[in-house]
Amino acid sequence: MAEQTITAERESSLIEAVPKRLFINGEWVDAEGGATLEVLDPSTGRLLCTVADASEQDGWNALKAAEAAQPGLAAMAPRERANILMRAFELMHERKDDLALLMTLEMGKPLSDSYGEVTYAAEFFRHFAEEATRISGSYQTAPAGGARFLVAKQPVGPTILITPWNFPLAMGTRKLGPAIAAGCTSVLKPAELTPLSMLALADILHEAGLPAGAVNILVTSTAGKVMEPLIRSGIARKLSFTGSTGVGRKLLEQASERVLRTSMELGGNAGFVVFEDADVDAAVAGALLAKMRNTGEACTAANRIFVHRSVIDEFASKLAAEMDKLPLGRGVEDGVRVGPLVDAKQLDKVDALVTDAVEGGAKVLIGGTPVDRDGYFYPPTVLTDIPSGARMRQEEIFGPVAPLTPFDTEEEVISWINDTEYGLVNYVYTESLRRGIRVAEAVESGMVGLNQGAVSNPAAPFGGIKESGLGREGGDTGIEEFLETKYIGIAM
Ligand code: ADP
Numbered sequence: 053m054a055e056q057t058i059t060a061e062r063e064s065s066l067i068e069a070v071p072k073r074l075f076i077n078g079e080w081v082d083a084e085g086g087a088t089l090e091v092l093d094p095s096t097g098r099l100l101c102t103v104a105d106a107s108e109q110d111g112w113n114a115l116k117a118a119e120a121a122q123p124g125l126a127a128m129a130p131r132e133r134a135n136i137l138m139r140a141f142e143l144m145h146e147r148k149d150d151l152a153l154l155m156t157l158e159m160g161k162p163l164s165d166s167y168g169e170v171t172y173a174a175e176f177f178r179h180f181a182e183e184a185t186r187i188s189g190s191y192q193t194a195p196a197g198g199a200r201f202l203v204a205k206q207p208v209g210p211t212i213l214i215t216p217w218n219f220p221l222a223m224g225t226r227k228l229g230p231a232i233a234a235g236c237t238s239v240l241k242p243a244e245l246t247p248l249s250m251l252a253l254a255d256i257l258h259e260a261g262l263p264a265g266a267v268n269i270l271v272t273s274t275a276g277k278v279m280e281p282l283i284r285s286g287i288a289r290k291l292s293f294t295g296s297t298g299v300g301r302k303l304l305e306q307a308s309e310r311v312l313r314t315s316m317e318l319g320g321n322a323g324f325v326v327f328e329d330a331d332v333d334a335a336v337a338g339a340l341l342a343k344m345r346n347t348g349e350a351c352t353a354a355n356r357i358f359v360h361r362s363v364i365d366e367f368a369s370k371l372a373a374e375m376d377k378l379p380l381g382r383g384v385e386d387g388v389r390v391g392p393l394v395d396a397k398q399l400d401k402v403d404a405l406v407t408d409a410v411e412g413g414a415k416v417l418i419g420g421t422p423v424d425r426d427g428y429f430y431p432p433t434v435l436t437d438i439p440s441g442a443r444m445r446q447e448e449i450f451g452p453v454a455p456l457t458p459f460d461t462e463e464e465v466i467s468w469i470n471d472t473e474y475g476l477v478n479y480v481y482t483e484s485l486r487r488g489i490r491v492a493e494a495v496e497s498g499m500v501g502l503n504q505g506a507v508s509n510p511a512a513p514f515g516g517i518k519e520s521g522l523g524r525e526g527g528d529t530g531i532e533e534f535l536e537t538k539y540i541g542i543a544m
Contacts, residue, residue: 058153058163058384066153067248072103074110074271075254077117078264084109089244089273094160094392095382095427103247106272108281111239114268115282118210118237121265126207126235128263130185133232137181139260144174144253151252155220156383158246160391160428161346163383172508173222176526179510180229183531187234202540207235208313209289211534212282214275214303215250216295217243217394218349218450223294223317224250226510226525228257228267234534236290239268241279243295245394247271276302286310290534293317297474297519315523315533317351317515319448320476323469323495324354324505327462328362330481331503336370338505339454342479344378344432345506347391348452349398351520352477352499352508355449356438358465361458368436368456372417375432375454380423392427393451399428402451405444409455412439419453446472462491470496475518477507498524 072088073080083104091100106114125133144151152166161169189204211231215223224240231238242250254269272278283291283306291307293300294317307314324342326335342354359367383391393399403422410416419433433453438445444455459465469478479501480491492500498516501507508514513527523533 057386063153063157063384066150067101067157070101070154070248071251071255072101074104074106074114075251075258075267075269076110076114077121077268078258083107089271091158091245091248092395093157093427094394095384097427100157101248103251103271106270106278108278111270111272111278111282114239114270115210115212115285115287117265117268118239119287121237121263122207122210124263125232125237125266128235130187133235134181134184136257136260136262137177137184137229137232140256140262141174141177141181143256143260144170144177147252147256151221151249153384154252155246155249156391158248159217159220160394161349161383162388162391164389165346165391166383169219169222172510173219173225175510176222176225176229179526180233180531183230183528184233187531187535198544200542200544202542204538204540205535206538208534208536209236210287211236211238211290211292212279212288213238213240214279214291214293214295215240215242217246218346218351220246220249221253224253226514226530227292227294230525230531230534232262232266234531236534237266239270239282239288241270241272241275244271244273244275280306283307283312284309286312289313291315292533300521313533315525316521317525318519318521319474320351320353320516320520321355321446321448321472321474322352322477322479322497324357324479325459325465325469325481325491326357326359326363326367327480327482327484327487328360329483329487330363331483332363332367332370334503335481336367336374338479338481338501338503339371340374341505342501343454344375344390344452347393349394349450351448352506353450354454354479354505356445356468357454357456358459358468359456361460364436364456364458368417368434371454371456372434375434375452376418378432380429380431382427390432390452392429394428396428398450399430402430402449402453405447405449406433406435406453409435409438409442409444412442414438414442414455462487466491466494473519474516476516476520477501479505
């Protein structure tokens with residue numbers, strides 16, 4: 053990461069340079085009637101800029117462009133699709149200073165986190181560039197002889213992609229990479245709080261040679277109204293969503309009307325378990341990462357930290373000391389490791405969850421009340437003695453709050469971990485390989501970090517079970533979500 057001093061002039065010239073219109077059919081266009089929405093800087097609460105605010109008609113224009121571009125993209129040589137993704141990967145690296153700063157300005161995360169995300173996001177393009185030329189099928193003799201089975205893969209068709217504000221770039225490239233690799237066109241709707249990163253990415257894809265209409269970017273303040281008719285139309289054959297379980301449920305219902313393929317990356321309520329035989333310092337470092345990355349605004353964030361009673365005092369004091377050391381401030385400032393939350397709603401939610409736990413008897417080791425300054429800041433907070441009825445045992449905190457609860461037995465902690473409708477990821481710290489595998493198998497989640505506090509990797513299958521979602525992104529399964537299997541039975 054290149055830490056640098058960012059001047060107000062650098063911030064405003066960067067914002068100035070971002071295209072602030074809709075990207076439809078390879079062109080930048082205003083929204084119908086010239087409507088715009090405001091993008092704020094969460095570290096000050098002040099206006100950064102306005103961008104075009106799409107109407108239902110703009111939505112239809114984007115979907116029609118994706119539909120028209122579909123046959124061309126499907127017919128394009130896989131190597132050419134791979135080359136476009138590789139060029140986009142390289143351009144993202146060339147422009148990493150701009151992309152990282154833009155993300156920090158619109159979302160608030162510290163620049164160090166933004167640099168990490170640019171690298172992570174670009175990696176999806178490289179990974180899927182490599183996958184694009186490996187799409188293959190099979191040929192088989194029927195078990196009874198006679199016929200042959202030819203099995204081929206084809207793109208599912210136009211797609212609708214909806215992404216959240218917490219990882220404005222990576223959640224986009226994680227969907228666009230496999231869509232382009234598989235030969236699927238798309239309409240992508242970024243979160244209205246953080247549209248700038250995706251608008252900058254549209255410029256990169258265009259420059260990398262993506263044909264007009266293959267990716268269309270639709271920013272709107274009326275997501276439900278604009279997206280629902282598009283989803284229900286059946287023109288797109290696939291819906292991929294990352295966001296809250298509540299919205300995911302609604303979208304699944306809409307997608308069912310025309311039986312769209314769906315991928316859903318929804319909420320999480322990760323457990324983080326530290327056994328008595330764990331390396332406590334490694335567990336503290338892992339918890340710091342799993343809790344504080346992105347200022348806690350991640351569906352993979354450690355939401356419930358369970359520590360064996362024999363080591364909880366040591367763990368709690370070390371974690372509190374580490375969290376207390378993290379400098380808080382505007383994400384653009386040198387050395388800052390804790391940025392603001394994304395908006396006032398998020399700040400109020402975190403504050404309400406902490407207040408609820410404290411009123412129920414939780415003890416505050418550090419933090420515990422919002423920071424008194426402009427912007428939406430909540431300080432690193434460590435709580436112990438979390439009452440079993442506390443809302444934060446069931447709800448995603450999405451902030452820099454670490455709730456610690458002691459446990460006595462393996463059986464007890466596994467049952468607590470699984471006592472949630474979510475099932476995205478859990479983290480397990482133990483020096484015993486046998487116990488590690490046993491617990492990893494017993495916890496109900498799509499992913500497990502065994503002695504590590506971060507699992508995301510573009511080459512690994514990311515996704516949840518239970519109400520955390522459907523399908524996997526990344527890995528060798530990620531592209532399958534954008535491919536149909538066609539079986540051709542051949543008489544011989
Ligand atoms: P969060 O609570 O983290 O903001 P959401 O699930 O509300 O998560 O938002 C994730 C994405 O889903 C955003 O792009 C948002 O605009 C979009 N979204 C929210 N409601 C709807 C809806 N009814 N239809 C389509 N997209 C929606």
